[in-house]
Amino acid sequence: MSQTQKQGRVAVITGASSGIGAATARSLHAVGYRVALLARRKDRVEALAAELGEGAIAITADVTDRDALVAAADRVKREFGGTDVLVNNAGVMLLGPFASEQRDDYRHMIEVNLLGAITATEVFLEQIKDGGGDLINISSVAGRVSGPGSGVYSASKWGVNGWSESLRQELLPDVRVTLIEPGVVDTELPTHITHEQTRQGVQQAYDVATVSAEDIAEVITFALQRPRHLAINEILLRPADQAL
């Protein structure tokens, strides 16, 4: 058992400034984890760290910036002694019809959702491996089913799924890899969609969302709390009334 585990496990959560990431930070902190909250919005992560108090630190980091992730890993090592859990949660969902006008969105989604998770993992991996750790990758139902307007978002999450399965086999038994694939969850995710007509349509579905970020956080916390001999590798979860 690592030194950090003796003192309470340490979870690093990317995209902890809102939605599923913030809820996961609260949930894990409530069961005794120390949490490092990473996101670009400094004010949001600092406010959450202040709310949680002891055992929570805020780190401003963009997952597309490897130097920022290396600095984050150094700080977590220095202040918490290491990382037991990395939650790759940072993501953007820039839906819309496939067209050249949206090409910046495509690059952005791949860079954040897929490459961001890959980079955070290679940066934190030595710490996670030390003493037995967990990798939680937040994918989506869109990593399993696709439809019009979600092609590149789906591609980014499909990529996360394929990469996660490879890592699962490569890192076992020291590191458990868990893929979380939510359907519609009530967060600010659709507010960033740049294609206006699409944003309005998607927002309508999110306005009546029944599943909360806290619901997802509870499931993540449950998976992490299983005994080390049991790995929950994949959880696909939808609102009870969501068909696709």
Ligand SMILES: NC(=O)c1ccc[n+]([C@@H]2O[C@H](COP(=O)([O-])OP(=O)(O)OC[C@H]3O[C@@H](n4cnc5c(N)ncnc54)[C@H](OP(=O)(O)O)[C@@H]3O)[C@@H](O)[C@H]2O)c1
């Ligand atoms: N809500 C859903 O229906 C749903 C369904 C399936 C999967 N998901 C996945 O769940 C994850 C969390 O999304 P959410 O629903 O909680 O939405 P959200 O509230 O918009 O949260 C997204 C988080 O990602 C962070 N982020 C975005 N770009 C970043 C970057 N370049 N570097 C670092 N952090 C970045 C944001 O923080 P900053 O802006 O402060 O950096 C924010 O904290 C995403 O991966 C999303 O694809 C969501």
